[in-house]
Amino acid sequence: MIRFDSVTKRYPDGTVAVDDLELVAASGQITVLVGPSGCGKTTSLRMVNRMIEPTSGTIWLDDEDTASMATHELRRRIGYVIQHAGLFPHKTIVDNVATVPFLLGTDKKRARSTAMELLERVGLPAHFAKRYPAQLSGGQQQRVGVARALAADPPVMLMDEPFSAVDPVVREQLQDEFLRLQQDLGKTIVFVTHDIDEAVKLGDQVAVLRVGGHLAQVATPAELLSRPVDAFVAGFVGRDRGYRALGFATAGTLSTRSEPTVATGAPLPTGSDDDWLLAVDGARAPQGWLDMRASAPAGATVTDGLLHRGGTLVTQGGSLRAALDACLSSPSGRGVVVDEGGALVGTITAAEVLELIEAREPEPRT
Amino acid sequence: MATGGGDVIGDVVTWLTDPSHWTDTRFDTGIITQLLAHVRFCAMALLIALAIALPLGLFIGHTDRGRWLVAAANALRALPTVGVLVLLTVIISPQFQGRTDTGFLIPTVIVLVLLAVPPILANTFAGVQNVDPGVRDAASGMGMTGSQVLFRVELPISLPLIFSGVRSAALQLIATATVASYLPLGGLGRFIYDGLAQQDYPQMIGGGVLVAALALLTDLVLATVQRYVVSRGITGRYANERTAVPDSRLAVLPEAEVARG
Amino acid sequence: MTVLAADGASSSPLHFVEYFLDHRSEDLGLLWSHTWLSVVPVIVGLLIALPLGWVARRHRWTYPPIMSITGVLYTIPSIALFVLVPPILGLDTLDPLQVPIALTVYSVALLVRVVADGLASVPDETVQAATALGFRPLERFFKVELPIAVPVIAAGLRVAVVSNVSIVAVAGTIGLSNLGQLFTQGFQLSTPDAYYPPIVLGIVLCVLLAVVLDSLVVLLNRLLTPWRRAVAT
The missing domain is CATH 3.40.50.300 (P-loop containing nucleotide triphosphate hydrolases)
Structure with missing residues (x-):
C-alpha cells in the first residue's frame, strides 16, 4: 500500500x-x-x-x-x-x-x-x-x-x-x-x-x-x-x-436467437429469406456476413473475398457496451454472440440490448 | 632548384629506404630513436591530458556544474601553439641550465597538454550531457547511486564521443610534437627542420611522410581500440543474426526453447 | 647580446606595444599575410567542400569513400602536409603556394564532413515539401537546403578559421613570412637572456586575429539565419 x-x-x-x-x-x-x-x-x-x-x-x-x-x-x-x-x-x-x-x-x-x-x-x-x-x-x-x-x-x-x-x-x-x-x-x-x-x-x-x-x-x-x-x-x-x-455493465447471459449459417468454402447458397447470411469456419467461429443480394457466378464458393468483416463480436457474459457495439457494427443489424472459445452462440438485436440497458437497476444515489 | 616532382619522390623513397637512416650513427640520430622520442612526448602529454580532462569532463557533465571550464578550455584553442611553446621555453629553459633537455621538454609537454585538454574535455562533457534524459532517469529510478549512474550508464554511453575527442587530441599532439623539434629536441620534426636548414629536401619530405604515417597508424590503433571498447548496442554493429543464433553463449539460456513453444 | 641585455626595460613582456610601434610596417605586413593565409584557404576550401558534401549527401554510396579520403587527409599533420605538397604537385620546394594549398586541403577535409552533416540536419519533411512545391534540385539546394544547413556549416567554419590561425604560425617556423616569424625572432633574440616583446606581440596578434575571424563567422551566421533569432527571442 x-x-x-x-x-x-x-x-x-x-x-x-x-x-x-x-x-x-x-x-x-x-x-x-x-x-x-x-x-x-x-x-x-x-x-x-x-x-x-x-x-x-x-x-x-x-x-x-x-x-x-x-x-x-x-x-x-x-x-x-x-x-x-x-x-x-x-x-x-x-x-x-x-x-x-x-x-x-x-x-x-x-x-x-x-x-x-x-x-x-x-x-x-x-x-x-x-x-x-x-x-x-x-x-x-x-x-x-x-x-x-x-x-x-x-x-x-x-x-x-x-x-x-x-x-x-x-x-x-x-x-x-x-x-x-x-x-x-x-x-x-x-x-x-x-x-x-x-x-x-x-x-x-x-x-x-x-x-x-x-x-x-x-x-x-x-x-x-x-x-x-x-x-x-x-x-x-x-x-x-x-x-x-x-x-x-455486464450484460448477463444474453438470450440469443439461433442464426442460419453457411460454412466457408461451401458452395454459395442461393435463394435465402434474408439479405445477410453469417459465414462460419469449421470450428463455428464467425467469419463475416455474406451479402445475398449481390449477384455471384453460378458454382462459386464462399470465400473470404465475398465476406463483410465489419462487425465486432460480443462474448457471452461480456459488457453491454460490447453487445451494443456488436449490433451497431453488424451489416445485418444482428450482433453476433460467441462463447469463450470464439464459437457462435447466436445473434441479438440492438433493440434487445437496449431493453437490457433500460432494465438495469437505477444507479444508487447518495 | 626546380627539380621535377618525380625525381623528388624518388629521392624521398631513397632517403626513407636507406637502412643507415634508421639506426643511430656516431653523427646522426636515426629514425627509430626519433620516432620513439616523438611517441614519448605525445604519450606523456596524452596521459596527463586524459588525467585532467576525463575526470573533469565526467564531473561537469554529470553534475552540470562548472560549464564555464569547458568554455574556457575551448578558448585556449585560439592560442597559437608555436607562440606559447616559444614563450614557455624562454621562461622555463633558463631554470635548467646545463640540463638542456629538461628545459625544453617541460614547455613542450605543457604546450601539448594545453592542446590535448580542450577536445577531450569538450567531448567528454558533451558525451555525458547527450545521454538520453530518459535513460538517466530510468537508471536513478531503478536505484543506482550517483556514481553507478555515472560509471555504468553515462560513461559507457559517452564512449564514442570521448574516443573521438581522444583521437582528435592524439592527431593534434602528433602534428604539434613535430614543432618541438623547432626547439633543440628530438622527435620526427628533427628531420623536417634539419632538412630545411641543410636544404636536404628528401630528408625534410621524408620526415613529413613519417609524421603522416605515424598519425594514420595511431588513428587506426585508436579506432580499433574504440571498436572493441564501445558497446555494439551504441555503434549499431550488431552481431550478424545468422552467426548469433547458433552462438554457444546462447546455449546457457535453456529458456530459449521454452519461450518458442 | 650585450646591447639587448643593456636594454633591460624593453625586454619586459609588457613592452610588446612599443615593439609593435617600433616595427610597425614590418609587423603589419606579417599580420596581413597571416590574415590572408588564414582566410583564403577556408573560403576556397568551402567552395570545394560544398559540391563534394552535396554529392556525398545526395548519392549515399559516395559518402563512405569521400569521408574516408578526407578523414585521412585531415589526419596528416599540418607541417607534414606543408612539406609534402610541393613534391606531390610538382612545385618547387618552398614555393609560395605550398602553404595555402596545404591549408586548403585541410579546410576541404574538415568542411566536407561539416557540409554533409549540415545538409543532413535539414529535416526530410522540409526537403520533400520543397520538392512538392516544385523546386528543381539545384534551386532547392540553394534556396532551401543550404540556408537551413548554415548554422552547422558556420560551426565548422569557426573551427577551421581558428585552427588555421594557429597552423599558419607553424608555417612561420619553416621560413614563411607571417606572425610565426615573430616567434622565431623572439626565440633567436632570447639568447642568453629572455626577450619577450616579439613573442608576446605574436601571441596577442594571433589571438586577436582568431577572435576577430571567429566573430566574423558568428556575425555572418546571424545575418544569414534571421529566423533563428526570431525563435530565440
Whole structure:
C-alpha cells in the first residue's frame, strides 16, 4: 500500500505542482493518476520513489516513511517504467532486464535466467535476449521496460505513461497483456496517464487531478463515468461517458436467437429469406456476413473475398457496451454472440440490448 | 632548384629506404630513436591530458556544474601553439641550465597538454550531457547511486564521443610534437627542420611522410581500440543474426526453447 | 647580446606595444599575410567542400569513400602536409603556394564532413515539401537546403578559421613570412637572456586575429539565419 499523507510539492519559483494530496493506492491494485498536463500527476508519481522530494507531507510505503530510507534502496524496491522505456542502449536486452538484480548483487547467471523468464512473460521471444535496444521496435522496448521493472520482483510498480509513445494498435495490445500480467502478479501499481480511456480501462481506482495539483475525484472507473463529482471531471471524462460506462455493465447471459449459417468454402447458397447470411469456419467461429443480394457466378464458393468483416463480436457474459457495439457494427443489424472459445452462440438485436440497458437497476444515489 | 616532382619522390623513397637512416650513427640520430622520442612526448602529454580532462569532463557533465571550464578550455584553442611553446621555453629553459633537455621538454609537454585538454574535455562533457534524459532517469529510478549512474550508464554511453575527442587530441599532439623539434629536441620534426636548414629536401619530405604515417597508424590503433571498447548496442554493429543464433553463449539460456513453444 | 641585455626595460613582456610601434610596417605586413593565409584557404576550401558534401549527401554510396579520403587527409599533420605538397604537385620546394594549398586541403577535409552533416540536419519533411512545391534540385539546394544547413556549416567554419590561425604560425617556423616569424625572432633574440616583446606581440596578434575571424563567422551566421533569432527571442 502506498499512502500520500497531505503531500505538497512547491517549487522555488512558487509554482505548486501538487497541493496537499491525500490518496491511498491499495495493495495489489492499479491506481491510475489521470489529468491534463500540469496537473501534477507525474510529480506525484515521482515523489513515491523520491525522484522528486516532497516539500511537505509524508508518503508511506506500507508502514514505512519513504523519507526515512536511503533513496537508492527505496528505489530498488520499486519497479519503475517510463514513457520511452529508457533502456540502456549499451546493454543487451537480457542485461537490461537484469539491471536491478545485478545492483542487488544477485549471482549473474541466476539474474539472467530470471530475466529470460520475464522476457517470455512479457511476450518477447528468447532470441531477443542478446539483441540491443536499438534493434527493437518501440512496443518491444516498452515490454522490456516492464520486464526490467519486474526483475527484482518488487511489490510496488510506478508506471509513467508507459504506453503513450506507441501506436494505438500496439498500445491496446500492451494494455491487454499488462492487465493479464497484473492478474497473475497482483502488484501494487501507480500508473500515470493523460488518456482517460486508458485510465478507465486499466484502473481499479482512478484519481483525477486538475491543474495546480488538486485531487478532483477518486473513484472506480464505473463510478467516475456515471457520477463525475463536478464539471471539471465531467468535462475531462468526456462526452460519450454514458456509452463508455456501459463497458462496466455486464450484460448477463444474453438470450440469443439461433442464426442460419453457411460454412466457408461451401458452395454459395442461393435463394435465402434474408439479405445477410453469417459465414462460419469449421470450428463455428464467425467469419463475416455474406451479402445475398449481390449477384455471384453460378458454382462459386464462399470465400473470404465475398465476406463483410465489419462487425465486432460480443462474448457471452461480456459488457453491454460490447453487445451494443456488436449490433451497431453488424451489416445485418444482428450482433453476433460467441462463447469463450470464439464459437457462435447466436445473434441479438440492438433493440434487445437496449431493453437490457433500460432494465438495469437505477444507479444508487447518495 | 626546380627539380621535377618525380625525381623528388624518388629521392624521398631513397632517403626513407636507406637502412643507415634508421639506426643511430656516431653523427646522426636515426629514425627509430626519433620516432620513439616523438611517441614519448605525445604519450606523456596524452596521459596527463586524459588525467585532467576525463575526470573533469565526467564531473561537469554529470553534475552540470562548472560549464564555464569547458568554455574556457575551448578558448585556449585560439592560442597559437608555436607562440606559447616559444614563450614557455624562454621562461622555463633558463631554470635548467646545463640540463638542456629538461628545459625544453617541460614547455613542450605543457604546450601539448594545453592542446590535448580542450577536445577531450569538450567531448567528454558533451558525451555525458547527450545521454538520453530518459535513460538517466530510468537508471536513478531503478536505484543506482550517483556514481553507478555515472560509471555504468553515462560513461559507457559517452564512449564514442570521448574516443573521438581522444583521437582528435592524439592527431593534434602528433602534428604539434613535430614543432618541438623547432626547439633543440628530438622527435620526427628533427628531420623536417634539419632538412630545411641543410636544404636536404628528401630528408625534410621524408620526415613529413613519417609524421603522416605515424598519425594514420595511431588513428587506426585508436579506432580499433574504440571498436572493441564501445558497446555494439551504441555503434549499431550488431552481431550478424545468422552467426548469433547458433552462438554457444546462447546455449546457457535453456529458456530459449521454452519461450518458442 | 650585450646591447639587448643593456636594454633591460624593453625586454619586459609588457613592452610588446612599443615593439609593435617600433616595427610597425614590418609587423603589419606579417599580420596581413597571416590574415590572408588564414582566410583564403577556408573560403576556397568551402567552395570545394560544398559540391563534394552535396554529392556525398545526395548519392549515399559516395559518402563512405569521400569521408574516408578526407578523414585521412585531415589526419596528416599540418607541417607534414606543408612539406609534402610541393613534391606531390610538382612545385618547387618552398614555393609560395605550398602553404595555402596545404591549408586548403585541410579546410576541404574538415568542411566536407561539416557540409554533409549540415545538409543532413535539414529535416526530410522540409526537403520533400520543397520538392512538392516544385523546386528543381539545384534551386532547392540553394534556396532551401543550404540556408537551413548554415548554422552547422558556420560551426565548422569557426573551427577551421581558428585552427588555421594557429597552423599558419607553424608555417612561420619553416621560413614563411607571417606572425610565426615573430616567434622565431623572439626565440633567436632570447639568447642568453629572455626577450619577450616579439613573442608576446605574436601571441596577442594571433589571438586577436582568431577572435576577430571567429566573430566574423558568428556575425555572418546571424545575418544569414534571421529566423533563428526570431525563435530565440
